[in-house]
Amino acid sequence: MFLAKGRKQSLRTICAALTGAFLLGFVTLLLKPSSYTLDIQDAPSTHSTIFNSQLYVQGPPTQRFRDNLRNDTKYITSWASAGWTNDVITYGNLIYLALITDRIPIIPKFLSHHIDPSAPPFVFGEIIDIPRLSQSIGIHLLQWHEVKDPESQVLDDLGCWTVWETVQHHIEIPEPRKNNFEHLSSVIKCMTITDISWTRTPAWVELTSLSKQHNHASFWSLASLAFPEARSNSLALSPTNHLSLQHKVSLPPDDHLLCFDFLYYISAHHTWEWELDYSPAWRFVGQHMRWTANMETLADAHARRAMNVPVNDPTPPYITIHIRHGDFREQCEEVPVDQCFASLPVIARRVSEVQEELRTRKGIQVTHIIMTSDESDPEWWSEVRALGWTWVDYAAERTEEIYGKWHPVFIDAIIQSNGVGFVGTRGSTMSTLASRRVESWHGGATRLISWGSPGADDH
Ligand SMILES: Nc1nc2c(ncn2[C@@H]2O[C@H](COP(=O)(O)OP(=O)(O)OP(=O)(O)O)[C@@H](O)[C@H]2O)c(=O)[nH]1
Ligand SMILES: [Mg+2]
Incomplete structure (x- = not known):
């Protein structure tokens, strides 16, 4: 009852x-x-439907990164330490690897040692529009400062794979790419503080097609290490071979947070693949890495002042040139520099070709030409002026003083990407990305100038 x-x-x-x-x-x-x-309806502007980092961590940043990882989510990370464009490519590769391994990438800040080591690291999401990227590629992206408190003094132990030690045959005693961690004690406070023990990736990660001597690894061989079979087979053959520097611990590569030392030299089929039309990292990630609205506004204001555009007029279509000199001199070897780099008349010939293509293909007459370059010789710049071209005068703008040391290279890259035409320096990744952006984002006309010997760009 x-x-x-x-x-x-x-x-x-x-x-x-x-x-x-x-x-x-x-x-x-x-x-x-x-x-x-x-x-x-809100999605295109706020991306609120996809972009909510709180869904991918336990909560606000923690002292130890591991306390903030979710048990039902797998992650991937890596680091970068080269020129800024190289680092953009490296993070693009990391995100592509995240895509094909079904993991959430955790992206570090950009380090400034190639600009001025005193400049603080720069947050990826302050220059790249993460919500838009996330929505375009269909996965979420985390940044390290959302996972671990940047002020934390805790040195987390972590096991990672080293690709560098496996593929960099030219180094006498191969070792993991340290990404300058040891030399950046002040900077390191601003990024993830980790004490890493390294395990060498198997020899089969190396990209073999057409590129044996170029020290690249392949995307899918690295991706296979994110799955149980390749992982356990590899670990059976290759035990952890570098103790961590601080705590002297030996941890196998983490599977919850998969990590690799350096992902710049990674391709699907061919070395230096970001230059090639089919590049999966460019097509599935790179071209979706658009600038944040704030950066776009700032770059547009600089470009308008460089072209003397009246306040109420729209920004006119323009062609940007990128001439990479600086340390590219070293590649000239015995060729005298003035015969090695493309001369201004050679550059002007390429500009005319782009103007002609824009006239015939798009029906527009482009007369505004903006030069960007790392050349510091004032005489060279006055010859640029004599050709009727302009540039952003960062000293007069007080850009570094107002915004910081990173901004000239950011603004130059954004101005390059927003031209309807582009003429760049072959072999410079800054030029490679600018020309891909101009083509993909604006259907623009582009040319890359060959250099290295007299007449190198004759055609
Ligand atoms: N502001 C500005 N900086 C430049 C320009 N060209 C080169 N630089 C500086 O030089 C660096 C070159 O490194 P990357 O951005 O990786 O481009 P890269 O031309 O492939 O050069 P490497 O990586 O050294 O082979 C840039 O990041 C800038 O710091 C330019 O036109 N404007
Ligand atoms: Mg580069």
């Missing part, structure tokens, strides 16, 4: 609960369309 009553009561409770749930669901459904529509 008691049991029966109890059962009856619990039946009643279940019925009441089901009715309640049904009514609640019904009411929610009634209310849902408006908020759902709002989400969808």
Whole structure:
């Protein structure tokens, strides 16, 4: 009796609960369309439907990164330490690897040692529009400062794979790429503080097609290490071979947070693949790495002042040139520099070709030409002026003073990417990315100038 009553009561409770749930669901459904529509409509500007980092960590940044990782989510990370464009490519490769391994990438800040080591590291999401990238490629992206408190003094132990030691045959005693961690003690405070023990990736990660001597690894061989079979087979053959520097611990490569030392020299099929039309890292990630709205506005203001555009006029279509000199001199070897680099008339010939293509293909007459370069010789710049071309005068603009040391290279890259035409320096990744952006984002006309010997760009 008691049991029966109890059962009856619990039946009643279940019925009441089901009715309640049904009514609640019904009411929610009634209310849902408006908020759902709002989400969808809002998506292009706020990306609120996809971009919510809190769904991919436990909560606010923690002292130890591991405390903030979710047990039901797998992650991947890596680091970068070269010229800024190289680092953009490296993070693009990291994100592509995340895509094909179904992991959430955790992206570090950009380090400034190639500009001025005193400049603080720069947050990836302040120059690259992460919500837009995330929505375009369909995965979420985390940044290290969202996972671990940048002020944390805890040195986390972590096991990672080294690709560098496996593929860099030209180094006498191959070792993991340290990404200057040891030399950046002040900077390191601003990024993830980790004490890494390294395990060498198997020899088969090396890209073999057409490129044996170029020290690249292949995307899918590295991706296979994100899955149990290749991982355990590799670990059986290759035990952890470098203790961590600080705690002297030996940890196998982490599977929850998969990590590699350096992902710049990674391709699917051919070395230096970001230059090639089919490049998967460019097509599936790189071309979706658009600038943040703030950076776009700032670059546009600089470009307008360089072209003397009246306040109420729209920004006119322009052609940007990127001439990479600086340390590229070293590649000239015995060829005298003035015969090694393309001369201004050679550059002007390429500009005319781009103008001609824009006239015939797009029906537009482009007369504004903006030069960007790391050349510091004032005489060279006055010859640029004599050709009727302009440039952003960062000293007069006080750009570094106002915004910081990173901004001239950011603004130059954004201006390059927003031209309807582009003429660049073959072999410079800054030029490679600018020309790909101009083609992909604006259907623009581009040329890359060959150099290295007299007449190198004759055609
Ligand atoms: N502001 C500015 N900086 C430049 C320009 N060209 C080169 N630089 C500086 O030189 C660095 C060159 O490194 P990357 O950005 O990787 O480009 P890269 O031309 O492939 O050069 P490497 O990586 O050294 O082979 C840039 O990041 C800038 O710091 C330029 O036109 N404007
Ligand atoms: Mg480069």
